[in-house]
Amino acid sequence: MNARRQRQWTQRAGFGLLTLATIVTTLPILLIVLLILQRGLAAITPEFLLAFPSDGLRAGGIFPAILGTVLLTFTMTLVVAPLGIAAGIYLAHYAPDNRLTQSIRIAILNLAGIPSVVYGLFGLAFFVIFFRMGTSILAGALTLAIMTLPVVITTTEEAVRSVPNSFHVVSVSLGGTDWQSVRRILLPQGLPGILTGVILGVERAAGETAPILFTAAAVYLPHLPNSPLDPTMALPYHLYVVSTQIPGMPAGVQYGTAAVLLILVLLMNVIATVIRSRARARRRW
């Protein structure tokens, strides 16, 4: 009887700790979201979303920044998705286990650990100056792509690896080639996981300031970018500027910008979650 009571107590204490851990991790997120939305939503008007800034960014809207972030992340996705997915599939399915692939893996891990400002400086040296792209959407998108690559590669590799190998063996036993296994089974089955990885990578890139600081972003532009080689305004950089660089900035603009960025990112997060849970519900192995 005594032992049983002790077990019950241990159980309760365990659950208590887990609940506490959950609260501690979710509370800051909830607070950030609530605080920003509460103060920012009021500032979000149609004009705020659709107009150019005016009065030294203190009034008007943030349309060029929203568009710039969309353009940057879209261009980046065009680069990072095919490259990262192809690399992930290679590592999961084709790569032999040797020195070369080991060093590739180590390189990817290290790539993921590099601070984003270093990517920014690399982009400045490599794309902006060496390849003479100038401060431009293209240079910024490529810089963001390199930064996002490790996330996409590792999630793709994991997603493809999670597909049972027996499917591949069956496919081969029916006269299939490696590539047919990839195209008809591994890729479709891994797709939800791959998409989740891509979206999470894109989402992170959308919120980054440092990589675009020297490669793409402008404080203010009186017109929208005309080509990929034009510089652009962007939400995270705009937020940085209106929060720290201009005196007498109304708090509404700051919180409004933050709220728009947050909503954009959360939206992508929700999409990723929906894709993942739908695929899980459909999967039957």
Add this chain to the structure above:
Amino acid sequence: MASQLPFPFIAQQPLPPARSAKIVIEHLTLVYSDGRESLRDISLTLPNRAITVLFGPAGGGKSTLLRAINRLNDLTDVQRMQGHIWIDGLDILDPATDVIALRRRVGMVFARPVVLPMSVRQNVSYGLELAGQRDRRRLSEAVHRSLEAAALWDEVHDRLDQPAASLSGGQQQRLCLARVLALEPEVILLDEPTSGLDPISTEKVETSLHALKERYTIVLVPHSIQQAARMADHAAFILDGELVEYAPGRELFVHPRHPRTEDYIEGRFG
């Protein structure tokens, strides 16, 4: 026991005479890359349109031998493979062999039914689609014919477009058989195809195998000695990577010549 020369080329005939040799295995030795020797100097002639059973204790190399016949061992770490396997006079271990074409001629059913994550219909037509068949009418004919031959049509004809994973275990295994039959292979390899099935499903699979041997060369690794005795036209007892005895099924299970065979059949080891 083993013929020293490849037998005459007979593939051109639509239905070659029964009891002629279909597969000739000559001095086959196979070593895995971890140094494990899995098969040692196996020589065996498998007759056309009959069921040949490979039986013996687990880990003796039956599956390895089976997988050598359609080169599925290529996927595993085989260090060394010596000897020859002739199918209709072609040495399939020759590096120049078109393994894709070989695997279409030599189908395989695994111990655990692995249905592909798609519909029943797509599972059956998968192999044909890999081979480039796009004609919908042909594909659907093949689906019907193959499911019929695997004794599954009556049970699934009204849910061909449902996920194959929704079928029962026994149905899934017959689906795997149908998937192989869709390719109209010449040889069917079965690696303990009924090991996970209940007696009724097992009987259904065995019945369809009995019907199929009229047209196909069947190589079966049975999941029990009883099944071996029930199914074998010819039986090969394989122990520790070596062929101990090979004889017509009736002979081997009634009057085994080798004492080890007798011990195993009587259940004295295994």
